[in-house]
Amino acid sequence: MDENPSDAQIRAARSLTGESQKALAGRANVTESVLKLLESPSRKQPDSLNLRNVKLALEAQGIVFLGATDDIGEGVRYAKPGDKMRVTTDFFRHARALLDFSIDHMASVSGVGRTTIGGIERRKFKNPPEDSVKKLRAVFYQCGVTFLPEETDTGGGVRFSKPNYAR
Numbered sequence: 047m048d049e050n051p052s053d054a055q056i057r058a059a060r061s062l063t064g065e066s067q068k069a070l071a072g073r074a075n076v077t078e079s080v081l082k083l084l085e086s087p088s089r090k091q092p093d094s095l096n097l098r099n100v101k102l103a104l105e106a107q108g109i110v111f112l113g114a115t116d117d118i119g120e121g122v123r124y125a126k127p128g129d130k131m132r133v134t135t136d137f138f139r140h141a142r143a144l145l146d147f148s149i150d151h152m153a154s155v156s157g158v159g160r161t162t163i164g165g166i167e168r169r170k171f172k173n174p175p176e177d178s179v180k181k182l183r184a185v186f187y188q189c190g191v192t193f194l195p196e197e198t199d200t201g202g203g204v205r206f207s208k209p210n211y212a213r
Contacts, residue, residue, distance in 0.1 A: 049113060050092070050094060050097040050098070050101070051097065051100070051101050051104075051111050052120060053084065053085050053086055053087050053089055053146075054087070054120070054143075054144050054145070054146065054206075055111055055120055055121065055122050055144075056081075056084055056085050056100060056101075056104070057085045057143040057144065057146060058121070058122045058140050058141075058143045058144040058203075058204055059104040059109045059111065059122045060085070060104065060143070061139055061140040061142075061143035061144075062109055062122060062123075062124060062140050062203070063104065063107045063108075063109065065107070067081050067082060067085075070100065070103060070104070073103045073106075074096075074099040074100045074102070074103035074104075075099055076096050076099055076100060080093075080096050081100065084096060084097060084100055087146050105125075108124055108125045108126060108201075109122055109123075109124065109125065110122065110123050110124070110125045110200070110203070112203070112205050114206070114209040115209060116209060117209065118192070118205065118206070118207065118208065118209060119190065119205055119206025119207060119208050119209050120205060120206060121144065121192070121194065121203055121204050121205020121206060122140075122144075122203050122204065122205070123194050123200060123201055123202060123203025123204075123205075124196075124200070124201025124202060124203060125200065125201060126199075126200065126201050127196045127197065127198070127199070127200065127201045127202075128196065128201060128202075134183075134193045134195075135166050135167070135169075135174060135179060136169070136202070137193050137202060137203070137204050138163075138166060138167050138182055138186075139167040139168075140203070140204050141186050141191045141193070141204045142167075144191060144204050144205075144206070145186075145189055145191065149163055149164060152182070152185065155185055156178075156181045156182050156184075156185045157181055158178045158181050158182055162175060162178050163178075163182065166178065166179060166182065190206050190207045190208055191204055191205070191206060191207065192204070192205050192206070192207040
């Protein structure tokens with residue numbers, strides 16, 4: 047992807063890495079407040095050098111930025127498949143980041159409790175509650191998020207299902 051990443055892509059990519067804003071800002075050589083602005087959906091025209099630094103720092107952590115096409119929206123994925131099999135629910139937190147949904151907002155729109163959402167996202171359940179998983183998937187579907195499966199040579203990820211969801 048040659049263009050600069052969107053705020054949604056930066057949030058989702060940082061979520062994939064599991065890094066805090068402070069850690070990523072340090073690695074990207076930008077201030078934490080600059081990173082917060084780059085992740086903001088209401089950001090104005092951001093500085094291209096800062097965007098480039100953040101993108102390079104995330105790519106160094108094994109993230110691939112996926113540009114929007116005529117058929118599908120932008121997103122992010124792991125460059126390589128994981129050591130252990132990742133399942134769709136492993137990407138729920140990253141999908142929330144793509145949408146800029148807090149856990150409280152997700153609980154409100156899905157009807158699933160915050161604790162349950164957190165448990166599903168962090169694999170705290172041996173068998174996640176099916177009804178809750180279905181409700182969360184329905185919200186992601188309605189909001190235009192597609193889950194990218196792990197493949198032989200690339201890892202899983204999240205992206206918008208339609209190009210008009212891109213910036």
